[in-house]
Amino acid sequence: MQNAYLKIEQSSPLQGVAELTGAKNAVLVTIASLLLTSGKSVLRNVPYSADVLQMIALLEQLGAQVIFSPENHLLEVDTTHVNKWHVSAEIMKKMRASILVMGPLLARFGYADIALPGGCVLGTRPIDYHLNSFRKMGVEVAQDGDFLHGRASQLCAQKIVLAYPSVGATENIMMASVLTKGVTRIVNAALEPEVLDLIEVLKKMGAHIEIAPPATIVIEGVQEVHPIEHTILSDRLEAGSLLIAAAATGGSISIPQAPADALEVFLLKLEEMGHHITVGEHEVGITLHATKNPHAVSFKTSPYPGFPTDLQAPMMVLQCLAEGTSIIEETVFENRLVHVRELEKMGAQIVVHNNTATITGVEALYGAQVIASDIRAACALAIAGMAAKGTTIMTGVQHWKRGYESLEKKLALLGAHIWLHDDEDEMDMTPLNERSISKQIRA
């Protein structure tokens, strides 16, 4: 029996100005990258989300000293005393992004003992690109049940060709390579804004990294890297979700920090629906005025700069309420249409065939009891609840809390009728004040 849930009532049109938090997909890898250094680093604009707390717990398990001041979004990480390379299954299973410590641990110690990662269930989500690339660089990888043991007396620079531009594999190989003598090339690398931000982070540490067309990252190994200060970039996916929430309720909002240049195809599709979009100077800042008569649009998800898979589920809510038939082809993940079943409970008309969803617009959605199966599905269902007649109760809120910092409060400030009812058994999300986060983590 789950006691934690989001309660959502049909909301009046969202209005106002929203601020963004730091990007989940940038902060997790940035924290992991600090394992390459020895000393104290400072990160700013760090979101207070359950995944960030998990990554902090992971680094503490390895010997790092961490002070998190969530009210200031300030994170201090001292990696001087990191002296372990064994990550428990308990932590690894909660978050797929924990695989991102493997590259830094191999680079710093030549060892990494980690359990197979967990996280959102989006198909099989293998880690073969990570492991095969490490093997090519000279790492012996052995599997013992659910545990992986990586060993490398010396990493060797190589040309690594990725069959698909995997974000996590690109990041992991880059981090493994910065201390590897010689030149490593990652061909068909992911170039998401969060990957580019990691390149900036590693360069600040003293790494030598260049991007060479087409989609190749070139890393020339250095002997050592040093601690940094860095501000996490604004969350483009949170921006996209807020814009969708405004569109779904027929509202008008502005997001001054929103990186429009990181959301081009997504914004194009909102405009094709009929929503009015204005972009600020230098591509920063987005304002949306919703149309009252949205049209159907179709898209396929693809690696950056295509339509982001992380906005596919929220966008489907708009298509459910648009006039006509929309088609989504999910090409990035093999099982990322689980939210369809839940939207159908709310009155949506969707037919799924393999990884393609055909959505026929309906007059209205209706409140229902729904279950979130992953972070972005949670976001989609919350938005559907705001647009739907009646009351929606969404369980699976651990996914909501993994990906967003108090998004329900941000939405409520814009006029959404949404409340988080928390559960004593879940992670305590009450703000901390200048104390080590470790005291707040429940094993």
Ligand code: UD1
């Ligand atoms: C990251 C993001 C996630 C986003 C995804 C795609 C983080 C913390 N998460 O996830 O929010 O949805 O990028 O933009 O940054 N694959 C393999 N073998 C591998 C690795 C990946 O087959 O070794 C496949 C995956 O199953 C998937 C595709 O490649 O089908 C893309 O995955 P990937 O880009 O690696 O996603 P993540 O890094 O896990």
